[in-house]
Amino acid sequence: MRLLCVSDVVDKYLYNSDDAIKIKPDLIISCGDLPRDYLEFLVSKFNVPLLFVQGNHDNYDAIESRKEGVLELIGASKFDFKSKYDYTRSLAGMEIDNKVVVLNKLIFLGFEGCNRYNNGRHQYTQKEMFRKVRKTYFRLFVNKIIYNSYVDVVVSHAPPYGIHDRNDVVHTGFKAFLELIEKFRPKYLLHGHVHIYDNRESRVFEYKGTKIINCYGYYILDL
Secondary structure, three states, X not given: OEEEEEEOOOOHHHHHOHHHHHHOXXXXXXXXXXOHHHHHHHHHHHOOOEEEOOOOOOOOOOOEEEEOOEEEEOOOOOOOOOOOOOOOOOOOOEEOEOOEEEEOOEEEXXXXXXXXXXXXXXXXXXXXXXXXXXXXXXXXXXXXHHHOOOOOEEXXXXXXXXXXXXXXXXXXXEHHHHHHXXXXXXXXXXXXXOOOOOOOOOOEEEEOOEEEEEOOEEEEEEO
């Protein structure tokens, strides 16, 4: 199975290059902070399923509001496809926040959001994320009985604490993800949130046998 993992920035190669179709993914994974219409476009272009979590800048469930008689789109994309089609009112994908999804015998688990910094959407304290993650543990034990595996791929917006994260409060990783890795040893943890500005910076870090991958922009993963 080939995964096209995307996060945080609209990548011109994926939407503007004819060569991108050669990627031929079997599944698209979004780690958050991407326009709805961009994800919709990728689903249409590659004609494959999408699994996603929301980032701290996302609000996919809000469509429109009226303020002083003016209709405005909440969370509207700044990305202009110059297309006659309106991608902003639907999202052809499955949100997997706190959900377990099994595809092609692979077990996926997702967690949205980032460290709380201004009480905005999809933000959690360390304690809140611990509670959120631990709610999935029973299902993971059931997975072991049914599939002989707890979880294969964890999809999150934020990274684990101390791995690919930053010192500022916004980009601090979650300690709960370290506990999850230590207990259930997923093969991969895919995340975004932390932007990569230097191509020499490593995207992949291995912890307790789990490969942790920063999917900023896009990353192709063959399973």
